[in-house]
Amino acid sequence: MRKIDKKKADAYFKSRVRLIAILLVIWFGVSFGVVLFAETLAKYTFNGFPLHYFMGAQGSILVFILLLFVNAYITDRIDQKYNLVEKKAKASKGQTLQS
Amino acid sequence: MDSQFLVSLLLIVASFGLYIGIAVYNRAKQTSEFFVAGRGVPAIYNGMAIGADWMSAASFIGLAGTVMVLGYDGLAYIMGWTGGYLLLTFLLAPQLRKYGRYTVPEFIGDRFQSKTALVIAAIATIIISFTYSIGQLAGSGVVIGRLFEVDARVGVMIGVVIIAIYATFGGMKGITWTQVAQYIILILAYLIPVIFMSLQITNNPIPWLSYGNVVSELGELDRELGLSEYFAPFENASKWQFMALMFSLMAGTAGLPHVIVRFYTVSTMKAARWSGAWALLFIGLLYLSAPAYAAFSRFILMKEVAGSPIESLPAWTEKWVNTGLLTMADTSGDGILQWQEIAISNDIVVMATPEIADLGIFVIGLVAAGAMAAALSTAGGLLIAISSSFSHDIYFRIINPKATERKRMAVARWSILIATVVAGLVALNPPGVITQIVAWAFALASGTFFPALILGVWWKRANAPGVIAGMVVGLLVTLTYIFLAKFGGFTILGIIDTGAGVFGASAAILTNIIVSLSTKPPSQKLQDEVMDLRYPEQLTYKDGEVWKDDHVS
Numbered sequence: 001m002r003k004i005d006k007k008k009a010d011a012y013f014k015s016r017v018r019l020i021a022i023l024l025v026i027w028f029g030v031s032f033g034v035v036l037f038a039e040t041l042a043k044y045t046f047n048g049f050p051l052h053y054f055m056g057a058q059g060s061i062l063v064f065i066l067l068l069f070v071n072a073y074i075t076d077r078i079d080q081k082y083n084l085v086e087k088k089a090k091a092s093k094g095q096t097l098q099s
Numbered sequence: 100m101d102s103q104f105l106v107s108l109l110l111i112v113a114s115f116g117l118y119i120g121i122a123v124y125n126r127a128k129q130t131s132e133f134f135v136a137g138r139g140v141p142a143i144y145n146g147m148a149i150g151a152d153w154m155s156a157a158s159f160i161g162l163a164g165t166v167m168v169l170g171y172d173g174l175a176y177i178m179g180w181t182g183g184y185l186l187l188t189f190l191l192a193p194q195l196r197k198y199g200r201y202t203v204p205e206f207i208g209d210r211f212q213s214k215t216a217l218v219i220a221a222i223a224t225i226i227i228s229f230t231y232s233i234g235q236l237a238g239s240g241v242v243i244g245r246l247f248e249v250d251a252r253v254g255v256m257i258g259v260v261i262i263a264i265y266a267t268f269g270g271m272k273g274i275t276w277t278q279v280a281q282y283i284i285l286i287l288a289y290l291i292p293v294i295f296m297s298l299q300i301t302n303n304p305i306p307w308l309s310y311g312n313v314v315s316e317l318g319e320l321d322r323e324l325g326l327s328e329y330f331a332p333f334e335n336a337s338k339w340q341f342m343a344l345m346f347s348l349m350a351g352t353a354g355l356p357h358v359i360v361r362f363y364t365v366s367t368m369k370a371a372r373w374s375g376a377w378a379l380l381f382i383g384l385l386y387l388s389a390p391a392y393a394a395f396s397r398f399i400l401m402k403e404v405a406g407s408p409i410e411s412l413p414a415w416t417e418k419w420v421n422t423g424l425l426t427m428a429d430t431s432g433d434g435i436l437q438w439q440e441i442a443i444s445n446d447i448v449v450m451a452t453p454e455i456a457d458l459g460i461f462v463i464g465l466v467a468a469g470a471m472a473a474a475l476s477t478a479g480g481l482l483i484a485i486s487s488s489f490s491h492d493i494y495f496r497i498i499n500p501k502a503t504e505r506k507r508m509a510v511a512r513w514s515i516l517i518a519t520v521v522a523g524l525v526a527l528n529p530p531g532v533i534t535q536i537v538a539w540a541f542a543l544a545s546g547t548f549f550p551a552l553i554l555g556v557w558w559k560r561a562n563a564p565g566v567i568a569g570m571v572v573g574l575l576v577t578l579t580y581i582f583l584a585k586f587g588g589f590t591i592l593g594i595i596d597t598g599a600g601v602f603g604a605s606a607a608i609l610t611n612i613i614v615s616l617s618t619k620p621p622s623q624k625l626q627d628e629v630m631d632l633r634y635p636e637q638l639t640y641k642d643g644e645v646w647k648d649d650h651v652s
Contacts (some may be wrong), residue, residue: 001639002646004647005645005647006643006644008631013633020189020190023189024189027185031349032644035338035345036338037342038332042331047308047311048310048312048315050314050330053407054311056177056178057177057387057455058390060181061177064181064185064379065181065380066381067185068372071189071372074516078413079369079635082171084637
């Protein structure tokens with residue numbers, strides 16, 4: 001165990017919170033936002049669907065999945081930047097590290 | 100006994116044999132390194148396991164039917180049940196993983212250092228899981244009822260026996276690879292019929308690309324019949340109800356005890372994040388397909404069944420009429436079955452669709468096997484959550500701390516048995532369709548656990564009196580609203596029983612904050628533990644300083 005600069009740890013926390021806040025704003029927009037303006041969106045069509053229906057049945061879910069992967073990927077980069085990558089992963093049965 | 104019955108039964112038995120085989124094989128090999136190996140599970144497979152755990156009879160059997168019956172308004176279920184994963188993965192799962200307890204009541208008990216909070220959380224777990232398992236038993240009743248061509252209620256009784264036996268396998272549930280197999284069976288069983296239907300109707304094997312035009316065509320058919328369009332928004336419920344339901348399902352997802360537990364099977368916060376992402380990708384495969392299912396089967400029903408003479412209906416209709424979940428009566432007496440004269444229960448759409456589309460006995464059997472996998476795997480997990488809350492959190496920690504291991508196991512077994520039988524009795528006469536019953540469980544989770552966990556993880560000032568008052572108020576408000584809206588016709592802004600979570604959660608958050616601020620702050624040690632959750636697992640927060648452990652992996 002060694003002590004690290006608390007400012008550095010807090011900067012890490014801050015960049016994590018900023019990322020989560022941005023992703024949750026998008027999350028809110030494609031779910032609650034789309035529902036709020038459903039009647040307006042219904043005037044447009046996308047791929048044969050009325051747009052509000054497309055967003056509810058496909059669009060928002062695809063965005064949700066994308067946001068989860070973006071979060072996992074960017075957080076890994078933040079971990080790297082702050083030198084917090086796991087040094088010694090518990091690997092067994094020929095599994096690769098850092099999978 | 101016809102060949103359909105034999106094929107379905109064979110596929111169900113074979114798939115169950117596969118799950119048990121995998122469980123036995125893995126257990127035998129891994130006794131010594133059980134936990135390490137368990138935690139070495141790559142995130143992608145853990146994602147599949149979460150998917151199998153998560154997708155219950157409500158997703159598999161109920162969802163497409165709900166969208167078919169409600170049209171656009173049914174999509175609140177689709178968005179709610181997927182969008183909740185973001186709240187869970189961003190705000191709770193990695194932090195709860197770092198805190199490192201085994202159950203949610205245990206986390207609440209230790210985070211707030213309060214036995215009262217632990218007991219209330221255990222009781223809430225029991226209420227939520229119990230409500231949820233009513234939906235699962237009703238679902239297995241639908242499958243078994245169709246299989247034996249008996250009333251769905253007789254199917255429920257058979258389901259109770261099977262589930263009670265299945266749940267006593269207990270430890271098997273913990274083995275991730277069984278759930279990976281269950282996921283694969285379940286998703287194949289869901290995708291194969293919808294791909295065939297897409298080919299049949301649109302000549303395009305990719306349903307997600309092809310069904311947009313079917314949705315538009317359904318709107319036209321509705322206009323011809325003088326009905327409101329299939330995709331018209333807010334026809335069955337108000338916009339507020341749509342959003343309240345969506346919120347309840349999202350917040351409930353983030354607070355469901357048996358789902359959170361799955362994030363304890365990985366080793367790091369990083370793996371928890373990736374597991375969440377993979378899980379939603381795998382879950383999304385089913386959720387993106389459910390509205391396609393709904394559109395295709397409504398299309399076939401409207402085009403090919405409605406409008407045909409009542410004398411010459413397809414053979415499959417009779418079998419479903421026998422279950423009591425489909426009625427086709429020529430009320431106008433003109434000898435022709437009109438679309439308006441068909442009353443189809445939400446819960447049979449997925450099960451009946453392969454027959455409606457004439458996809459052959461193998462596909463029908465596969466769907467039955469997938470539906471049983473979905474209902475039984477989730478029901479098993481729920482019953483174990485009930486029994487561990489009762490036998491460990493309540494009986495052992497509060498009532499009889501001197502109980503022997505054997506005594507506790509007996510209590511656990513009896514509570515599984517009693518819970519199954521009581522849930523089965525309620526499911527004999529289900530108080531709603533499957534998705535609705537399950538939505539109540541989510542409303543209750545969003546009114547109790549969601550506020551307690553979010554504030555517990557992100558607000559170090561939250562204390563025991565606050566969380567106790569919050570959970571009690573949230574539970575009471577949610578329950579009261581469900582009962583008033585369901586049986587008393589009471590609504591606010593058109594929000595009905597399934598959207599009750601929005602009131603429960605707001606009341607619980609407010610109560611928690613007000614009571615916490617007007618009582619003593621938690622001890623410095625507890626506050627430090629909450630601060631510690633801000634940092635990744637290699638960092639430890641202690642006395643205002645941050646320490647890094649290079650040896651932790």
